[in-house]
Structures are given as C-alpha cells and as structure tokens.
Amino acid sequence: MPTYKMTFFFEGFQTTKGVGGGSAVGWTETWYLTTTGGIDDALFDPAVTTYIDQRRSFLPDQYFVAWVRASQTDKTRNTKVREVRGGIGQGPGAAAQVTCAVLADFTALPLQAGDHAHHRRFLIRGLSSNVIDGNVIHPNAVEWRRIELFLDYLATGRIEGAPNPVPNPNRWQIRFLPGTVPFSGITLLKLEPGAPNYITVTAPNITQEEGTQWIIKGVRHPYYCNRTWTTIRPSLTGTTTIQLGRSRRVISGDWDFSGQIAKVAYEYAAPSQMIVIGLRERDTGRPSRLTRGRRNPVV
Secondary structure, eight states: OOEEEEEEEEEEEEEOOSTTTTSEEEEEEEEEEEOSSOHHHHHTOHHHHHHHHHHHTSSOTTEEEEEEEEEETTEEEEEEEEEOTTOBOOSOOOOEESSEEEEEEEEEOOSSTTOOOEEEEEEEOOEEHHHHGGGSOOTTSHHHHHHHHHHHHHHHOOOTTOOSSOSOOOOOBEEEOOTTOOOEEOSEEEEETTEEEEEEEEOTTOOOOTTOEEEEEOOOSSTTOSSEEEEEEEOSTTOOEEEEEOOSSOOOSOOOSOOEEEEOOOEEEOOSEEEEEEEEEOOOOSOSSOOSSSOOOOO
C-alpha cells in the first residue's frame, strides 16, 4: 500500500512583517497517510476531512485551510494538490497570532527488537488570545479543550462522540529512520576536482540507484560530510562507488579514514502516545506561492 506525505497549507487575512512583508501569513502541517488507493483517494480520504474539521474547530476565523497536497513517498514526482473549500476557522474572532505555538511530542514505540522509540514534535500555530493570553496556556479556555481533542485524535485516532473502534481505520503516521538500519564502514571518500559540493564514496553496502538517499555519520574530516546525501551519479553496475551531492557548503581537505554510511529507508508508524510540552516561539518560513527556481531576496 502506498504511503503519502500529506501537507496542509494554512493562510490568513493578516500580513507578514519583515521577510515577505505584505504577503499573507501562512504555515504548513505535515503528516503521513497509508492508503489502499491512488493519490486521488489519498486527497479525499475521510482522514483528511476529519483532520480539517478537527483543526478548524479551534482555528480563529482570520485563518483558513487553503490547500492539501499529497506526495507519494517512494515516487516524489507523483504529487497532487487540491483546494479546500469552506476551510475558514470556526474559532472565536479574538485576536490571534502564528509565532507563539503549542508544542506537542508524539511517540511511536519500537516495532521490532533492537529498535527504540521515535519522536515527532508538532507545532500548533494560529492560536487565539483566549488560549495563550500573556504567553501562558489557559486550560479553562473553550478552545483548549478542542486542542486536546485534536491532539488525542492524532495520537490515538479517537473522535469525540464516535463509537470505538473509529469508523475510519486510517491513522496519521510519523516518519522515522529505524535504529536497526545497518551502517557500513566507508572504505574511500574523496572530493570531486572542481566540484567542492560533491563527494565520491566507496563502501560495501553501496547500491547503484540514482536518486537514492544515504546517511553519512562519524566522518571527522573533511567537515560537513555528516548529513543526508543523494546519489547523483552511479558507477558501473557491480561496483560499490557512487557520487553524492549536493552540499550547500564547500567541502575541502583530506579524508581521515573515518565514517560510516547507510541507505535511507524510512518507516512509517502511527504514534502510540502524546504529551504537550508547552509554548514555543517560532517564526514561520518564507511566504508561499513564490515562483520556483533561484529567488531574489523577498521584500
């Protein structure tokens, strides 16, 4: 069954200050969903409708859910977006903001021996002053009870007033790299002449698929090698050497014969439990709906 990365786009009638000044305030929320159907089935899955309804229940009416995007995890070019109609928040029209958010931690317990618990931290933005007046959570606010129900839905799949088990069996999932992923020692790491943003790696566990992602850890020198890379150019079939790229940092220096490499093989699981950590101050990212490609500074 295919797993889809589901991204919910939120926008508002407020405008930003600083970067992207004058553009609409906005943010995204992302979860993963496994379905038996295609990408259209994922976009219109009952879980998507429930998520939007639960989220709108405490979203102030100056914000709205604008779009939903589905991207197949193993075929990233298979992406589709649909508009959400009637996605305006149903919360009270009190003053609200997006930078002070509630932080919750979702935990997926180990699925196999030798693994460990995996965490996903999730920010809830777009909160009214009834909930966080003075940057303090007000647990007696009506919206706070709705936030608790929304978080419980994400953590357990329960819907208030619905019989158990929940009629919609699909559960929102978190993505993680299992602790049992096998790492192999790197036998050769060299820089590409004239291309300081690329490296060539040889290791016993290398496979020859372009676009495959790899994690490198434990390299002491050169700097900036410990990260996730993508196969840019496979070597001849049967060899264990590939070219990886592209680093935003310039890499230089001699390799010190350290480091390990593993193929990225993400797994997906529904969370087993959840805890609210508290409030966090986090600015939103760049404005949405910008043109693709190389961008000039946003003003």
